[in-house]
Amino acid sequence: xxxxxxxxxxxxxxxxxxxxxxxxxxxxxxxxxxxxxxxxxxxxxxxxxxxxxxxxxxxxxxxxxxxxxxxxxxxxxxxxxxxxxxxxxxxxxxxxxxxxxxxxxxxxxxxxxxxxxxxxxxxxxxxxxxxxxxxxxxxxxxxxxxxxxxxxxxxxxxxxxxxxxxxxxxxxxxxxxxxxxxxxxxxxxxxxxxxxxxxxxxxxxxxxxxxxxxxxxxxxxxxxxxxxxxxxxxxxxxxxxxxxxxxxxxxxxxxxxxxxxxxxxxxxxxxxxxxxxxxxxxxxxxxxxxxxxxxxxxxxxxxxxxxxxxxxxxxxxxxxxxxxxxxxxxxxxxxxxxxxxxxxxxxxxxxxxxxxxxxxxxxxxxxxxxxxxxxxxxxxxxxxxxxxxxxxxxxxxxxxxxxxxxxxxxxxxxxxxxxxxxxxxxxxxxxxxxxxxxxxxxxxxxxxxxxxxxxxxxxxxxxxxxxxxxxxxxxxxxxxxxxxxxxxxxxxxxxxxxxxxxxxxxxxxxxxxxxxxxxxx
Ligand code: ATP
Ligand code: MG
Numbered sequence: 182x183x184x185x186x187x188x189x190x191x192x193x194x195x196x197x198x199x200x201x202x203x204x205x206x207x208x209x210x211x212x213x214x215x216x217x218x219x220x221x222x223x224x225x226x227x228x229x230x231x232x233x234x235x236x237x238x239x240x241x242x243x244x245x246x247x248x249x250x251x252x253x254x255x256x257x258x259x260x261x262x263x264x265x266x267x268x269x270x271x272x273x274x275x276x277x278x279x280x281x282x283x284x285x286x287x288x289x290x291x292x293x294x295x296x297x298x299x300x301x302x303x304x305x306x307x308x309x310x311x312x313x314x315x316x317x318x319x320x321x322x323x324x325x326x327x328x329x330x331x332x333x334x335x336x337x338x339x340x341x342x343x344x345x346x347x348x349x350x351x352x353x354x355x356x357x358x359x360x361x362x363x364x365x366x367x368x369x370x371x372x373x374x375x376x377x378x379x380x381x382x383x384x385x386x387x388x389x390x391x392x393x394x395x396x397x398x399x400x401x402x403x404x405x406x407x408x409x410x411x412x413x414x415x416x417x418x419x420x421x422x423x424x425x426x427x428x429x430x431x432x433x434x435x436x437x438x439x440x441x442x443x444x445x446x447x448x449x450x451x452x453x454x455x456x457x458x459x460x461x462x463x464x465x466x467x468x469x470x471x472x473x474x475x476x477x478x479x480x481x482x483x484x485x486x487x488x489x490x491x492x493x494x495x496x497x498x499x500x501x502x503x504x505x506x507x508x509x510x511x512x513x514x515x516x517x518x519x520x521x522x523x524x525x526x527x528x529x530x531x532x533x534x535x536x537x538x539x540x541x542x543x544x545x546x547x548x549x550x551x552x553x554x555x556x557x558x559x560x561x562x563x564x565x566x567x568x569x570x571x572x573x574x575x576x577x578x579x580x581x582x583x584x585x586x587x588x589x590x591x592x593x594x595x596x597x598x599x600x601x602x603x604x605x606x607x608x609x610x611x612x613x614x615x616x617x618x619x620x621x622x623x624x625x626x627x628x629x630x631x632x633x634x635x636x637x638x639x640x641x642x643x644x645x646x647x648x649x650x651x652x653x654x655x656x657x658x659x660x661x662x663x664x665x666x667x668x669x670x671x672x673x674x675x676x677x678x679x680x681x682x683x684x685x686x687x688x689x690x691x692x693x694x695x696x697x698x699x700x701x702x
């Protein structure tokens with residue numbers, strides 16, 4: 182019998198039945214609370230009912246649910262049945278859904294009732310789909326999931342799973358191209374908990390922890406799901422739209438102890454007027470998904486006395502490096518690899534590089550939370566490895582103390598007049614300017630220099646774009662904050678930046694604008 186994450190959560194229910202497992206707040210302030218004993222009861226019922234319905238171990242199951250209690254109950258129940266979960270976001274459209282169905286031969290789909298029309302649109306093109314379960318209101322041609330609980334029994338119910346059984350088929354964000362199907366086995370949550378859950382995320386038993394990632398991304402599985410429940414903390418979920426001031430108010434009202442958010446969310450919170458007036462009870466704060474700007478770290482330290490700790494990882498693995506609890510922060514660095522884990526900087530040939538040399542951020546193949554390959558894409562899987570190393574596709578360097586400094590995604594690196602320039606450092610400098618809200622930096626072809634650094638900038642006040650001196654002002658600002666050769670020779674002001682549905686900037690689209698000027702955003 183192998184490891185099963187649902188058993189881990191049931192153990193907590195056995196020891197602390199009354200402890201709050203989930204506290205969910207809707208946009209209009211409605212609260213839903215469920216303790217660990219109730220969570221166990223519900224997941225036993227649902228898991229036994231799903232099996233009775235005919236859903237078997239290994240069935241590939243696409244889940245399309247928003248944040249909330251149902252997402253937790255459904256994920257845990259599916260793990261009890263031993264299926265392979267395809268985490269899906271509520272933002273997926275019919276084309277994205279069809280892509281996943283076809284790519285994975287999924288046989289089960291579980292969707293919030295408002296998301297069922299998108300599945301119905303491609304139903305006829307997904308012949309492998311057999312089970313359609315809707316959560317919420319009744320939907321014609323869909324089985325009502327809420328009605329299933331009575332079909333099951335509350336007795337302990339976990340199908341035997343092996344460590345090598347496929348647990349998650351997580352699709353990447355699609356920042357650099359089409360999403361890839363990343364395979365993780367049933368032992369992955371154990372390894373993730375042992376590494377990221379302990380050294381970095383570090384939720385305390387019973388603590389109210391808010392990890393803002395929505396279901397559908399690897400990060401939802403990592404933090405709100407595995408790291409919070411696996412540590413016996415209480416998961417806070419907010420079902421409303423993101424609004425920086427609302428987030429601060431919610432943290433104040435509910436006394437959130439641990440926050441895990443994206444750099445963009447932190448950035449916008451740090452710019453809320455009157456941020457000093459919020460009385461937060463934060464004990465710890467972490468950020469992941471994109472580079473974390475110093476500006477944010479400074480504001481949170483000054484206002485709340487809290488160090489926002491960066492963490493770096495990918496759908497393909499788990500957290501690879503981070504500023505661990507009680508570790509000295511080097512603002513701008515992603516922190517260090519976890520104790521005992523081999524994450525290093527290597528050359529194109531897979532040779533480990535020295536201090537200060539820029540190369541691939543790579544993970545030794547012995548890393549326990551490394552993926553088992555891309556589904557149905559052995560060539561891509563093979564290409565991702567060089568000798569003993571898995572190549573992340575990101576570039577960075579290490580300093581004399583082993584801190585890793587992010588340069589950018591390999592494809593985003595700019596080579597200008599022989600200089601190698603990572604977009605992150607330039608972006609980091611630009612957002613420090615008080616007039617800049619957000620920005621993205623890419624290479625733009627240039628006859629003389631090969632490429633030049635070009636910045637797409639969203640201003641806090643769009644009217645400032647009319648100020649003829651602003652471009653030069655921003656250029657001077659960058660020259661003062663970072664090495665002058667990195668300054669953006671071209672700057673354009675835009676209203677929005679192209680992003681993935683998970684909110685990551687798609688520099689690939691901006692680069693296309695540069696090379697194919699007829700493309701529009
Ligand atoms: P795709 O692989 O489909 O292009 P993606 O790489 O964005 O999409 P994810 O697996 O969700 O998909 O994201 C992992 C990537 O996000 C990393 O490879 C890295 O480029 C970036 N990233 C994650 N955390 C950090 C961080 N703390 N600092 C800098 N970059 C980060
Ligand atoms: Mg990637």
